[in-house]
Amino acid sequence: MVALSDLASALESYRGRDRLIRTLGYCCQLVGGVLVEQCPARSEVGTRLLALSSQLSHCRVVLRLFDDAAMFVYTKQYGLGAEEEDVFVRCVSILSNLADQLYYPCEHVAWAADAKILHVDSARWWTLSTTLWGLSLLLGVARSLWMVLKLRHRLRNPPEAFTSRLTRGKRRTVETQICSEVLTLLSNLADLANAVHWLPPGVLWAGRFPQWLVGLLGTLSSLLSVYQAVQAGGQANATP
Numbered sequence: 001m002v003a004l005s006d007l008a009s010a011l012e013s014y015r016g017r018d019r020l021i022r023t024l025g026y027c028c029q030l031v032g033g034v035l036v037e038q039c040p041a042r043s044e045v046g047t048r049l050l051a052l053s054s055q056l057s058h059c060r061v062v063l064r065l066f067d068d069a070a071m072f073v074y075t076k077q078y079g080l081g082a083e084e085e086d087v088f089v090r091c092v093s094i095l096s097n098l099a100d101q102l103y104y105p106c107e108h109v110a111w112a113a114d115a116k117i118l119h120v121d122s123a124r125w126w127t128l129s130t131t132l133w134g135l136s137l138l139l140g141v142a143r144s145l146w147m148v149l150k151l152r153h154r155l156r157n158p159p160e161a162f163t164s165r166l167t168r169g170k171r172r173t174v175e176t177q178i179c180s181e182v183l184t185l186l187s188n189l190a191d192l193a194n195a196v197h198w199l200p201p202g203v204l205w206a207g208r209f210p211q212w213l214v215g216l217l218g219t220l221s222s223l224l225s226v227y228q229a230v231q232a233g234g235q236a237n238a239t240p
Helices: 002-011 014-038 040-066 068-078 087-114 122-156 165-197 211-238
Strands: none
Touching: 002 014, 014 040, 014 211, 040 087, 068 087, 087 122, 122 165, 165 211
């Protein structure tokens, strides 16, 4: 009952629903892709799962039509990152926010073109939105790598106060931050691999992934995101 209550609570939020839809969509793509390619007797079931995955993905595209305002507020609040001490993290974050801000309208135009609302070439807009998403992910990978290296250096070369009994909690805090950045790094790498796959043929490994591999990478990324959200929620509840 507790788990069901937690699930219901998570689904009350937009982010919680999006994580669930994303995870289910990629899981369906993973299982459906395996059934279609490896189990001919179950290919019909696999095809239906792939169709469900496609519909869930479309559902997320429609829901993202309303994300622009929230992204704009976040970008405006972050601004030029005056509160961020690390110059590299500040620059990467600014560029990432810009890429994310541009991503949404490009995806909206692509969706509207597919829905015959706008008479433009949807393929170009899907390519542009995917490129912006990939750029944001690449910047996220760079940021996470930098933070992991920076935090590990802090652990290996701690200031004197860092080793005292009174501040051992700070070491645990840094270790938790490293773990979080590693999970974010793995999630972004999995999504980045899929983003490149969805680019036009001829770009690295674009178009070469089978359905099940796309589903596997997406499922991995989604589960890591869910795990981090659960961890963050647990830490928030534990804070007095």
